[in-house]
Amino acid sequence: MFEIVSKKGRRRIGKIHAKSGVIDTPFFMPDATRGFVKSLDKTDLEKIGMGPMVVNTYHLYLEPGEKLIEKAGGINQFMNWPRPLLSDSGGYQIFSLIHKNPKLGRITDEGAEFRSPINGSRHFITPEKSIQIQFDLGVDMMVVLDDVPPHSHEKEKIAEAVSRTISWAKRCKDEYLKQVKKRKIKKEDQPLIFGVIQGGTYFDLREKCAKELVEIGFNGYGFGARHIDADGNFMEDMVRHTAELIPEEALRFALGVGTPEDIVKFTNCGWDMFDCVIPTREGRHGRLFLWKKQSEIPISKSQIPNKIQNPKSKTYEKDFYETININNEKFKEDFGPVDENCDCTLCQNYTRAYLRHLFVVGDPLGMRLASIHNLKFYLDLMEELREA
Numbered sequence: 001m002f003e004i005v006s007k008k009g010r011r012r013i014g015k016i017h018a019k020s021g022v023i024d025t026p027f028f029m030p031d032a033t034r035g036f037v038k039s040l041d042k043t044d045l046e047k048i049g050m051g052p053m054v055v056n057t058y059h060l061y062l063e064p065g066e067k068l069i070e071k072a073g074g075i076n077q078f079m080n081w082p083r084p085l086l087s088d089s090g091g092y093q094i095f096s097l098i099h100k101n102p103k104l105g106r107i108t109d110e111g112a113e114f115r116s117p118i119n120g121s122r123h124f125i126t127p128e129k130s131i132q133i134q135f136d137l138g139v140d141m142m143v144v145l146d147d148v149p150p151h152s153h154e155k156e157k158i159a160e161a162v163s164r165t166i167s168w169a170k171r172c173k174d175e176y177l178k179q180v181k182k183r184k185i186k187k188e189d190q191p192l193i194f195g196v197i198q199g200g201t202y203f204d205l206r207e208k209c210a211k212e213l214v215e216i217g218f219n220g221y222g223f224g225a226r227h228i229d230a231d232g233n234f235m236e237d238m239v240r241h242t243a244e245l246i247p248e249e250a251l252r253f254a255l256g257v258g259t260p261e262d263i264v265k266f267t268n269c270g271w272d273m274f275d276c277v278i279p280t281r282e283g284r285h286g287r288l289f290l291w292k293k294q295s296e297i298p299i300s301k302s303q304i305p306n307k308i309q310n311p312k313s314k315t316y317e318k319d320f321y322e323t324i325n326i327n328n329e330k331f332k333e334d335f336g337p338v339d340e341n342c343d344c345t346l347c348q349n350y351t352r353a354y355l356r357h358l359f360v361v362g363d364p365l366g367m368r369l370a371s372i373h374n375l376k377f378y379l380d381l382m383e384e385l386r387e388a
Contacts (some may be wrong), residue, residue, distance in 0.1 A: 011269040016141040020084040029275040033077040039368045048376045054275045058090020066136040074138025086141035127171040146196040147288040150371030159202040182330035192219035210245035243270040283370035286326040289377040331356045344376040
């Protein structure tokens with residue numbers, strides 16, 4: 001289901017053969033958390049060439065419910081998206097809620113109990129139930145339920161989370177096999193399943209987690225929890241070492257990794273898949289990603305990979321992109337395109353001054369155009385990384 005086409009150093013170029021289509025790696029997935037990308041419709045996404053996206057099991061379970069989605073024919077039919085979808089287990093959202101406020105739930109070896117933020121109703125999610133829900137959604141790729149401890153926890157607590165993650169992964173895999181048999185799913189239509197490597201900032205814990213997950217056997221493995229330390233430093237050695245713990249033929253999924261520079265750093269360390277809310281969330285607030293210019297001459301995007309191959313560069317962001325806040329006063333009379341290197345709907349049809357006007361008056365069109373532009377920037381970045 002995954003083939004490596006070529007390699008350069010640790011960077012891999014490959015193809016995933018999913019039931020809803022072929023995916024070229026490395027690739028980025030925007031978060032269509034509740035079955036939609038905020039402010040955008042199918043036409044917007046197709047026009048920029050969007051491929052796979054991420055939906056969230058936790059949110060869709062709470063509203064509208066997985067059974068309604070199953071009746072609709074699955075999440076692809078429900079949201080009218082014909083391309084591959086990956087379902088996050090929702091563990092990060094559940095456990096973040098509980099870690100921040102233990103009154104909202106509790107984590108046990110059996111599963112996670114929590115209150116719905118929608119109406120306060122009580123729910124209990126087990127590894128088995130998480131997999132059942134994801135099968136009801138009918139996605140191309142699914143992620144096991146894992147325990148996601150914050151880096152601030154003591155090593156003993158993180159070790160407990162690692163043990164629980166391994167135990168839950170085994171239960172998820174067993175339930176996956178049961179569901180495949182129960183639903184009589186043909187081999188070519190079976191969803192890919194991903195384990196998640198936890199361990200915080202401790203090499204030995206990540207090694208233990210990776211080793212035992214590989215023994216269980218998954219199509220891919222994710223980098224769990226944050227990829228930066230308590231001081232905000234990118235944990236390059238940890239990221240590279242974790243990739244080396246994953247079998248060559250398996251996919252490597254950097255969950256929640258979303259700044260352009262971090263995507264490039266992960267790619268250089270051998271990771272294949274990325275997802276994050278950053279491009280659309282930042283777009284809705286008026287922050288836009290632009291290809292960097294040198295001496296007022298736009299950088300040719302064919303040169304970008306040479307600019308970004310060194311993951312240790314302290315001037316990393318300045319090498320190939322910059323960001324602007326379109327709400328700033330200086331753009332009030334700027335009648336140039338947002339980015340003359342970009343061919344998205346925004347950059348081909350509207351000026352910076354007009355986009356700023358939309359944000360100032362609060363018209364939703366501004367958020368839509370900015371989100372389209374940022375996603376196009378990310379898709380162009382991934383294309384450059386694949387062509388490097």
